[in-house]
Structures are given as C-alpha cells and as structure tokens.
Amino acid sequence: MHTLESDDLVTLVNEWGTRPREEAGEGDEAFPDPRTAGLAASEDTDVLVRTADRLHPVFAAPTPRDRVRQLDRLIAETGVTVHLRSDDAGHAHEEWVPARSADALLVAALRTLADVVVLRGAQTIGVCGGQECVDAWIDSPRGRPRRYCSTQCAGRARVAAHRRRSREDAR
Template sequence: MDCGGRTVTVSVLTPEVLVDLVNGWGARPRQEGLRTDEPLPRLDSLGDLSLPGAVRDALDADAVARVADAIHPVFAAADAPGCADRLTRLLSAAGARPVLAAAPDDTFHAVWSVAATDDALLAAVAVTLRTHLAEHGWGRIGLCAGAHCADVYIDQSPGGRRRFCSVTCQNRARVAAFRSRRAAGAG
C-alpha cells in the first residue's frame, strides 16, 4: 500500500488490544488451547489499533496472524535480556522511529513512525509492549501457567503476581492441584 511517500505514525495500543490480538490470532495460543478448528476472530473485533484508516482497512487476516506470531516469543522469553533482545529486533524490523509531533496548542507529544505501511501494525504492537516494559518491567508479562494454554497476559494488578491468562485457567489449575493432592492423600 502506498501512502504517497509519507511515513505512517502509530500510537501505543491498550494492553487489552495487544493481548486480544496475540491470543486470538497467534498460531501457538490457538494450537495449545485446542482452538485451531475455530475461525479466526473478525478483523473488526480487534478494537482500536490507533492506525490511520487506510492502513487499518488494508489489513488482512494473514498480516494480523504474522504480527501475533512475531510478538508471542517476546512474552515467552525466559529472562529480561532475552525479552529485550527479541523486542528490540522487532522494533528494528518494523523500522519504528520515535517522532516528536506538535499539537495545535503548541504542546508536543511523542509518536512513532514507520516508512512502510505494511509494518505499521507490527510497529504499533512492538511499541505498545516496549512502553509497558519500560514502565512496569519484564515480570509483568508472560505466558499462562495453565496446562494446555499458551495465551499471553499483561499483568496490571497492584500485586504483580499474575500467572494465568484468565480466571478460567487459574480455576482449572486449582482444581487439578486439589485433585492431585487428594489422590496423593488417598494412596
């Protein structure tokens, strides 16, 4: 897609949009969660991607799935340096550059730009995760600890102890642990 030689600016997404994108469109979360027979979500279910209309309108399911698959390994990194390295490579691959934009009231705000419109979604996703990691640290993202689940989460809780993508996975793990303890006590 051509934007007349202009760069495209992208903004930080909400953590919820990022998680929905990765979990709904990523191959690994869909495979491990036994959801491969389910159709992919509708493109209009992605929420506010903060992309220019023409860029968003040009998105297709394959492009969204590629971005979800590209960002999933950042959440799966075993340590903070590995996470930083993976995310830095994605920011570089997308060609994301920080830009200072002037608002009509003569104030400034930071945005990110990419030269290739095909890289806009990857840049928006990578910038969102970069912003969250810079503010909250590596311990606030991860893969669900539930069995048969590779969904990602972004922990926004006050305690910062989240380990599951949802209450459903957390409850399944608790029930399995209870049954295991009960079976061990009966033997």
C-alpha cells in the same frame, strides 16, 4: 494506526497467534471479527496472524530480561524511526514510523509493549502457566503478580493441583 490498547494487543496475540490457537485446540476455528481487538473490520487476516506470531515470542520468553531482549530485537527489525510532532504551543508527542507500512500494526503493538516494560518492568507480561494454554497476558497496573491468562485457567490449575495432592495422599 498510532496506538493499541494493551487489552486489544493481548486479544490480537491470543486470537490470531498460531501457537495460542493450536495449544487451545482452536487451530482450525474461524478467526473472530477484528473489531474484538479494536481494529478495523477490514483488517487483513494474514497481517493479523503474522503480527501475532511475531509478538507471541516476546511474551513467551523465559525470563523478564529475555522478554526485553526479544522486544528490542523486534523493534530493530521493523527499522522504526521516532518523530516528534507538536502543536502550535509546542506540546510534543512521539510518533513511531515503521520502515515498511505493512508493519504499522506491529509497530503500534511494540510501542504499547515498550511503554509497559519501561514503566512497570517485563515481569508484568508473560504467557499462561495453565495446561493447554499459552495465552499472553499483561498485568493490570495495580493487580497482583499473575501466572495465568484468566481466572478460568487459574481455577483449572488449582483443581488439578488439588486432585494431584489427594491422589498422592491416598497412596
């Protein structure tokens, strides 16, 4: 495991993470097939849950600066070392190697997140501001700034705000 697409990373955090599942009332439901997150079907559930639970606080940290701090702390915890590999022509690429092989998936996720916040800033990651939803999201590169994990949550919040306003007007 060397890389993890950002969509797959978000799926991992939201479908296996304890907080997103409980907030959505899905705590007792079966986990999906790991292939929905681009992972091997044989991937160990405990590893997926543990990895998701360590990643969710990065998204949930209150400010962009806190998200970077959380991410930095997690990277340090894994004791990752960075290696440069190259082909014969000298075209090099980085390899992030965890101190413990059990952290391979976590390190792949951390690398993806580090790329996102270094290139685009930590305001491009966060958790949903919807009711009964703390799902993680990563902005698409050219999308508008967002507050919700999905159009469903954004729509629900809009309806709730509208109801609140009409209730107040009726008074």
